[in-house]
Amino acid sequence: MSYNAIKKEDKEIYNLIKAEEKRQNKYNAELIASENFVSKAVLQAQGSILTNKYAEGYPSKRYYGGCQYIDQIENLAIERLKKLFNVKYVNVQPHSGSQANMAAIRSLINHGDVILGMSLDSGGHLTHGYKLSFSGQDYISYTYGVNKDTGLIDYDEVLKIAKEVKPKLIICGASAYPRKISFKKFKEIADEVGAYLMADIAHIAGLIATGFHESPVNYADIITSTTHKTLRGPRGGIIMTNNEEIAKKMNKMLFPGCQGGPLEHVIAAKAICFKEDLMPEYKTYIKQVILNAKAMSDEFIKLGYNIISGGTDNHLFLIDIKKSKNLTGLQAQELLENVNITCNKNSIPNDQEKPAYTSGLRIGTPALTTRGFKEKDFIKLAHLIDDTFNNKDNNEKLKDIKEEVIKLVKSHPLRYKY
Numbered sequence: 275m276s277y278n279a280i281k282k283e284d285k286e287i288y289n290l291i292k293a294e295e296k297r298q299n300k301y302n303a304e305l306i307a308s309e310n311f312v313s314k315a316v317l318q319a320q321g322s323i324l325t326n327k328y329a330e331g332y333p334s335k336r337y338y339g340g341c342q343y344i345d346q347i348e349n350l351a352i353e354r355l356k357k358l359f360n361v362k363y364v365n366v367q368p369h370s371g372s373q374a375n376m377a378a379i380r381s382l383i384n385h386g387d388v389i390l391g392m393s394l395d396s397g398g399h400l401t402h403g404y405k406l407s408f409s410g411q412d413y414i415s416y417t418y419g420v421n422k423d424t425g426l427i428d429y430d431e432v433l434k435i436a437k438e439v440k441p442k443l444i445i446c447g448a449s450a451y452p453r454k455i456s457f458k459k460f461k462e463i464a465d466e467v468g469a470y471l472m473a474d475i476a477h478i479a480g481l482i483a484t485g486f487h488e489s490p491v492n493y494a495d496i497i498t499s500t501t502h503k504t505l506r507g508p509r510g511g512i513i514m515t516n517n518e519e520i521a522k523k524m525n526k527m528l529f530p531g532c533q534g535g536p537l538e539h540v541i542a543a544k545a546i547c548f549k550e551d552l553m554p555e556y557k558t559y560i561k562q563v564i565l566n567a568k569a570m571s572d573e574f575i576k577l578g579y580n581i582i583s584g585g586t587d588n589h590l591f592l593i594d595i596k597k598s599k600n601l602t603g604l605q606a607q608e609l610l611e612n613v614n615i616t617c618n619k620n621s622i623p624n625d626q627e628k629p630a631y632t633s634g635l636r637i638g639t640p641a642l643t644t645r646g647f648k649e650k651d652f653i654k655l656a657h658l659i660d661d662t663f664n665n666k667d668n669n670e671k672l673k674d675i676k677e678e679v680i681k682l683v684k685s686h687p688l689r690y691k692y
C-alpha cells in the first residue's frame with residue numbers, strides 16, 4: 275500500500291507502519307497460531323469511508339439516519355455468515371472475540387451463576403472463567419483440564435466435575451488445544467447436568483466452515499468466534515445460534531448491553547472474508563493448513579521433541595520445550611525471534627512455570643500456509659528451529675540460520691503486494 279496521505283501527515287506513524295509491513299511481509303516466518311494474512315480486499319474495506327458512519331442498532335432498526343447502504347452491507351455479512359456455518363441466527367457486530375464471549379455468556383446466564391470452562395494452562399481462553407477476566411469476576415467459575423498423560427480432554431472427568439459444581443453454563447473451545455473437540459459429548463454432559471453449552475470456535479472456525487472439524491451448530495446453545503484467525507478476515511468477533519429466543523437475547527446483550535456503535539468498515543471486511551471463505555480455494559487452503567501442521571509436528575517428533583498429545587489434528591501444536599530442550603517457553607520464543615521466526619510461549623498442561631515464562635511453545639500453520647508454504651517448507655523450518663536451539667550460543671551459526679529463514683520467507687511472497 276502506498277499510505278501516501280499518512281506519509282504526508284504523520285511521518286512517525288508512517289515509518290512505523292512501513293517497518294511493521296516489512297517485518298510481516300519480507301523478513302519473518304510467522305508461526306503464531308492465531309494470526310493470518312488478510313486479502314487486499316479485506317484490508318481495503320477496513321481502510322474505507324465506512325468508518326465515518328454511526329449505525330447503532332441493527333439493519334432497518336437503527337438509531338441514526340443515512341444507514342441505507344450500511345444496512346445492505348451488514349445484511350450481506352449476515353447472510354454470508356449464515357451460509358458459511360449453516361446456522362439460523364447470527365450477529366456480526368462484536369468488536370472482538372472477547373466482546374462476543376461477554377455478550378454470549380450474559381445472554382444465557384445471570385451475574386453470580388456458576389460457569390465451567392477449560393483451564394488456561396490446558397488451552398482455554400481468558401474469557402472462559404479466568405480470575406482476571408470479567409468471566410472470572412462476574413461468575414463463579416470452575417475449570418476442567420486435559421489428562422496429564424494423554425494431553426486430551428477427558429470427557430468422563432468433565433462430567434464428574436460438572437456433576438460436582440452444577441454449572442449453569444459449560445464453555446468449550448480453546449486457544450491452544452491441538453486435537454479435535456467433541457461438541458456432541460459436551461452437549462451430552464451439559465444435558466445431563468442441565469447446563470447451557472457455549473462453543474467458542476475462535477481458533478478452529480475455518481476448519482469447521484470447511485468440514486474438517488465437527489460443527490457445534492446442532493449441539494451448542496450459542497457459538498462465538500473471532501474472524502481474524504483461521505477465517506482469515508478482519509480483527510473482530512461473531513455470535514451464532516439456532517435458537518430464536520437466544521438470538522433475541524444475544525442481539526440485545528451485544529447492543530446495547532455491551533457495545534455501542536458497530537464498526538461497519540470491519541463488518542464490510544467480514545462480509546468479504548465470508549465470501550472468500552465460501553470459495554473452493556479456501557477449503558483447499560484449510561486442508562493444506564492441517565497437512566502442514568501434521569508434517570511439521572511429525573518432523574519435531576523425529577527430531578526427538580516432546581509434542582503435547584503426541585501430535586495434532588488441527589492447525590496448531592504445542593512443544594514441551596522444557597522437556598525437549600531444557601528451555602522455558604520465553605527463552606525459546608526469544609531465541610527464535612532473533613532468527614526471525616515468530617511464535618509464542620504457551621503454558622502446557624500442569625505447567626510448573628509461571629505464565630510469564632511457561633514450559634511450552636505454540637506453533638501454528640495458518641499464516642505461512644497463506645503465503646503458500648507446503649509440507650517441505652514447514653519441515654525445513656522445523657530443522658531451522660532445531661538448529662537454533664542447538665546452536666544458541668553460536669552467533670555465527672545463528673546469523674546463517676536467520677539468512678536461511680529470510681530466504682525461505684522471501685521465496686513465498688504474499689498473494690498481494692502492498
Ligand SMILES: *Cc1c(COP(=O)(O)O)cnc(C)c1O
Nearest residue numbers: 370371372399448449474476500
Ligand atoms: C483469540 C480467542 C478469543 C478472543 O479473541 P480477541 O479478539 O483477542 O478478544 C476468544 N476465545 C478463544 C478461544 C480465542 O482463541
